[in-house]
Amino acid sequence: MTAPAEVATVSRERADLDLLLLIRHFELALLDLFARGELNGTTHTCLGQEYVPVALTPLLVAEDHVFSNHRGHGHYLARFRDPEGLLAEIMGREGAVCSGVGGSQHILRDRYLSTGVQGESLPVAAGAALHLRGSGALACVYIGDGTWGEGSVYEALNLASLWNLPLLVVVENNGIAQSTPIARQLAGTIRDRAHAFAIRHHEITSTHIPDIRAQIGPLIESVRTDSRPLVLEFATHRLGPHSKGDDTRPASLVRGLPDWYRDLSGADGFTEADRAARELVAGIVREVAARPLSRWSACA
Amino acid sequence: MRVAENLNSALHELLARDPKAYLLGEDVLDPYGGAFKITRGLSTRFPDRVLATPISESGITGLAAGLALCGDTAVVEIMFGDFAALAFDQITNFAAKSVTMYGARVPMRLIVRCPTGGGRGYGPTHSQSLQKHFIGVPGLAVYEMSALHDNHTVLAAMVESAQPCVFFEDKVLYTRQMRLSDDLFVSDMVGDVARVYVDEPERADCVIIAPGGVADRALVAMRRLFLERELACCLLVPSRLYPFDVEPLLPTLRGARGVVVAEESTAGGTWGAEVAHQIHHHLWSGLRRPVALAHSADSVIPTAAHLERRVLLQESTIHASVLKVLDDR
Numbered sequence: 234m235t236a237p238a239e240v241a242t243v244s245r246e247r248a249d250l251d252l253l254l255l256i257r258h259f260e261l262a263l264l265d266l267f268a269r270g271e272l273n274g275t276t277h278t279c280l281g282q283e284y285v286p287v288a289l290t291p292l293l294v295a296e297d298h299v300f301s302n303h304r305g306h307g308h309y310l311a312r313f314r315d316p317e318g319l320l321a322e323i324m325g326r327e328g329a330v331c332s333g334v335g336g337s338q339h340i341l342r343d344r345y346l347s348t349g350v351q352g353e354s355l356p357v358a359a360g361a362a363l364h365l366r367g368s369g370a371l372a373c374v375y376i377g378d379g380t381w382g383e384g385s386v387y388e389a390l391n392l393a394s395l396w397n398l399p400l401l402v403v404v405e406n407n408g409i410a411q412s413t414p415i416a417r418q419l420a421g422t423i424r425d426r427a428h429a430f431a432i433r434h435h436e437i438t439s440t441h442i443p444d445i446r447a448q449i450g451p452l453i454e455s456v457r458t459d460s461r462p463l464v465l466e467f468a469t470h471r472l473g474p475h476s477k478g479d480d481t482r483p484a485s486l487v488r489g490l491p492d493w494y495r496d497l498s499g500a501d502g503f504t505e506a507d508r509a510a511r512e513l514v515a516g517i518v519r520e521v522a523a524r525p526l527s528r529w530s531a532c533a
Numbered sequence: 534m535r536v537a538e539n540l541n542s543a544l545h546e547l548l549a550r551d552p553k554a555y556l557l558g559e560d561v562l563d564p565y566g567g568a569f570k571i572t573r574g575l576s577t578r579f580p581d582r583v584l585a586t587p588i589s590e591s592g593i594t595g596l597a598a599g600l601a602l603c604g605d606t607a608v609v610e611i612m613f614g615d616f617a618a619l620a621f622d623q624i625t626n627f628a629a630k631s632v633t634m635y636g637a638r639v640p641m642r643l644i645v646r647c648p649t650g651g652g653r654g655y656g657p658t659h660s661q662s663l664q665k666h667f668i669g670v671p672g673l674a675v676y677e678m679s680a681l682h683d684n685h686t687v688l689a690a691m692v693e694s695a696q697p698c699v700f701f702e703d704k705v706l707y708t709r710q711m712r713l714s715d716d717l718f719v720s721d722m723v724g725d726v727a728r729v730y731v732d733e734p735e736r737a738d739c740v741i742i743a744p745g746g747v748a749d750r751a752l753v754a755m756r757r758l759f760l761e762r763e764l765a766c767c768l769l770v771p772s773r774l775y776p777f778d779v780e781p782l783l784p785t786l787r788g789a790r791g792v793v794v795a796e797e798s799t800a801g802g803t804w805g806a807e808v809a810h811q812i813h814h815h816l817w818s819g820l821r822r823p824v825a826l827a828h829s830a831d832s833v834i835p836t837a838a839h840l841e842r843r844v845l846l847q848e849s850t851i852h853a854s855v856l857k858v859l860d861d862r
């Protein structure tokens with residue numbers, strides 16, 4: 234007989250895997266839709282980085298604010314598990330989270346927000362953190378390595394540290410910004426930059442979700458209880474293009490990058506879960522694509 | 534030749550002619566060559582003067598102003614013109630001010646290039662036409678790219694002026710050919726303003742003034758108006774939007790029954806309002822009715838194509854504006 238705690242662990246692991254695969258297949262489906270000319274505009278997929286928001290999911294609560302960025306599909310799906318609403322938003326169909334106005338990178342739902350201007354959301358997240366201070370909730374803001382070029386990032390860090398704000402900065406350091414490798418755009422280190430503001434910094438190199446949670450769980454808890462900012466820097470990898478078809482890195486280099494998908498592919502039940510996620514997403518794509526166009530009252 | 538190639542070649546020439554000219558921007562290096570591929574080949578040819586920057590619009594614009602202050606020429610590429618908002622302080626409060634605020638003229642050869650406009654489904658923060666926010670700043674000139682203006686000449690004029698210039702480049706022009714798109718019309722130049730008409734430009738029913746990004750939409754409207762209603766329009770496409778010099782255009786404007794200024798900016802405080810005011814000032818007693826403004830709706834620019842179309846200025850918006858301004862009832 235399996236002990237209850239073990240059952241919980243097993244179902245948690247299965248839920249993580251399903252969520253990872255949902256995000257992976259969602260992103261692959263988007264690139265496919267673009268390639269077939271069925272999407273207009275642009276999109277930024279999080280292929281390779283899916284595990285970051287998945288690892289954070291049980292550590293965040295509904296009262297927390299989440300500020301996402303241009304590469305936000307995984308952040309959204311991890312919070313809401315709503316691929317239909319997100320796809321409808323991206324395709325401008327009925328049921329779109331923001332009526333098709335915002336599209337891939339401008340989404341507001343409950344306490345979740347994304348916007349497409351780099352760096353803008355750090356001070357805004359600090360404001361949400363000030364609002365939340367003392368409540369036990371926090372403001373979590375995602376940021377890429379390249380976005381550390383923006384001055385507003387430092388203004389926000391200074392404020393957050395000075396005023397003891399419960400601000401959780403999640404850095405997805407994938408070593409590249411659009412076409413620019415980190416060595417060409419970032420002097421020094423993100424760790425030292427955080428420390429310069431007397432903000433705690435923790436780096437995560439693991440892609441193993443339970444391991445990551447064990448490392449960051451207590452730290453995140455202390456953001457809530459001690460009301461102090463924290464920078465979590467994930468060393469991660471972008472396996473896809475920046476947006477679509479614009480990867481300047483050699484394909485062989487990209488193929489050699491670490492990928493949780495490859496690492497997990499031997500695990501028990503992976504093949505079935507993978508197939509199920511692929512089919513789920515394919516069905517959603519068919520269903521959403523057949524919906525009527527979204528309506529927006531400001532245009533009526 | 535496509536507009537993007539013409540602009541690329543103009544930048545090549547600028548950097549080749551002026552050994553003290555720099556180009557700065559995000560992701561501008563080869564092989565990427567910038568988000569819209571305008572800087573292709575430049576970093577290979579001028580590796581020391583074409584610099585890929587961190588994502589720091591304010592910082593790089595300020596740095597470019599520093600180069601200009603030292604007598605160099607600096608071109609900044611803002612990846613999407615929307616992000617010129619991050620550089621607004623450096624442009625308006627430093628670069629433009631510096632030309633005159635120290636009591637004697639300080640030459641500042643600074644060009645801030647802004648890929649601009651919608652129609653591509655990039656959404657509310659990547660589709661705007663921010664020209665109007667840079668209008669009326671002492672010491673600052675605003676230019677717009679056009680398929681009827683050779684970018685070699687335009688860039689040379691900006692450098693020659695020795696003052697900061699913001700250059701708006703409608704993204705939809707990049708892939709378009711460098712010439713008049715419709716041979717129903719002929720064109721000539723009045724100073725730096727391209728003039729497009731069927732015949733007799735000084736006796737048109739309506740004059741449409743539109744910057745480069747909107748010129749094609751105006752031409753489609755003009756074709757329909759001519760073929761379906763025998764209304765002859767004359768289109769004026771200025772290269773420099775601000776300061777806008779209306780006097781050379783007065784003979785063309787004086788003969789028309791109506792004037793429309795068209796632009797992609799959303800409603801409110803538009804460039805067109807500034808142009809209309811100047812025309813009113815010069816021609817008030819002779820005008821049959823006020824200059825009409827055609828622009829996008831008072832709205833954010835949605836991402837979804839079907840919603841975006843309803844907000845952005847279309848050919849039909851210009852068509853309707855012309856009919857309205859000519860309606861004598």
Ligand SMILES: Cc1ncc(C[n+]2csc(CCOP(=O)(O)OP(=O)(O)O)c2C)c(N)n1
Nearest residue numbers: 304349350351377378379380409410411616
């Ligand atoms: C202010 C601003 N400048 C430039 C851009 C264009 N842009 C979008 S994403 C991006 C790269 C961001 O790099 P990084 O922060 O490392 O995130 P990643 O794309 O690697 O996830 C750039 C330059 C933007 N959206 N906003």
